[in-house]
Amino acid sequence: MLQKQKNLVIVSVVVLIAVIIGSVFLLTPKKQSPQVKEQVTEPMDEGSILPTVDPSVQVSLTATGSKKEVILEIKNIPQGTQSIGYELSYQEKEKGLQGVIGTLSPDGQKTIKKQITLGTCSSGKCVYHTVVGSVKVNLKFLINETEKGFEKEYDI
Numbered sequence: 001m002l003q004k005q006k007n008l009v010i011v012s013v014v015v016l017i018a019v020i021i022g023s024v025f026l027l028t029p030k031k032q033s034p035q036v037k038e039q040v041t042e043p044m045d046e047g048s049i050l051p052t053v054d055p056s057v058q059v060s061l062t063a064t065g066s067k068k069e070v071i072l073e074i075k076n077i078p079q080g081t082q083s084i085g086y087e088l089s090y091q092e093k094e095k096g097l098q099g100v101i102g103t104l105s106p107d108g109q110k111t112i113k114k115q116i117t118l119g120t121c122s123s124g125k126c127v128y129h130t131v132v133g134s135v136k137v138n139l140k141f142l143i144n145e146t147e148k149g150f151e152k153e154y155d156i
Contacts, residue, residue, distance in 0.1 A: 139151075
């Protein structure tokens, strides 16, 4: 019987010590690791300023004979360019400000050409815009995870 009481006292002491240690850990304020703020990248708007792409990059915009389409040509594309976002904006005779947006994937090429319709096409039928004035070209180069910009107006 004495052995049972000894064992009961030992078990009680061990449980009491465990409760005390657990209480200390639970009640002690924890040091929090610094919070990492999530960054949200906003789409580029007219107020955004990007560093300019290297001046060796050559961009041309030429109209086809009918002026229903243009050819955007980019030469000397920097090594490491992952994508080139483009935005063409212009005044249309009857509809006001219009535009075309898209993305090019150079895949290591130094020169890329893209034929772009000035208007809308759906189910094989196109409605072409009558451009009044110049066409503004905005390009956003993604080069090795860094964005660089290009902007110029072209008379077509």
